[in-house]
Amino acid sequence: MQYRMQFFPYEGTKLRDISIENGFFDAVSDAVYREGEPNLHFKDVSRKELLEMHRCFVQYIKLPKEYSMFIRRSEVRDMIGDKLKTKLNDIYTETVFKNDGWYNDEGKKTRYLLELRELMR
Numbered sequence: 001m002q003y004r005m006q007f008f009p010y011e012g013t014k015l016r017d018i019s020i021e022n023g024f025f026d027a028v029s030d031a032v033y034r035e036g037e038p039n040l041h042f043k044d045v046s047r048k049e050l051l052e053m054h055r056c057f058v059q060y061i062k063l064p065k066e067y068s069m070f071i072r073r074s075e076v077r078d079m080i081g082d083k084l085k086t087k088l089n090d091i092y093t094e095t096v097f098k099n100d101g102w103y104n105d106e107g108k109k110t111r112y113l114l115e116l117r118e119l120m121r
Helices: 014-021 047-062 065-074 079-095 109-119
Strands: none
Touching: 047 065, 047 079, 065 079, 065 109, 079 109
C-alpha cells in the first residue's frame, strides 16, 4: 500500500516558518511541490531514507511497536528487505486494512513476529 502525498510547508503556515527557520526548507529552491519527492532536507537523514520512511509510514503508525525493527529493515531495498516488505504488507492487510484501520491481529501477533524473524535469517 503506497500513499503519494508528502508534507509540503505551504505559505502562510506556521510549519513553513518552522521549516525555513530550522533550515529544513528553502523558500526559493523548494517553492514548487514535486510529487514523490521530499520537500524537506535534514542533515542526518538522506533523501533516500526519507523516501523509504514515506513508503513505510502507514505501517509505522498502524502496527504495534514490536514491528518497528522489521519495518525499518524493510526500508532497505534488497532481497531480505523486499521479503519483509511483502510480509508486512500482508500483515497490515489482515490486521489493519480489513478492520477499518484498527489493528486487530486476533491473537496472531506472536506468529507474525516469528515469521518476520525467519525472513531476516
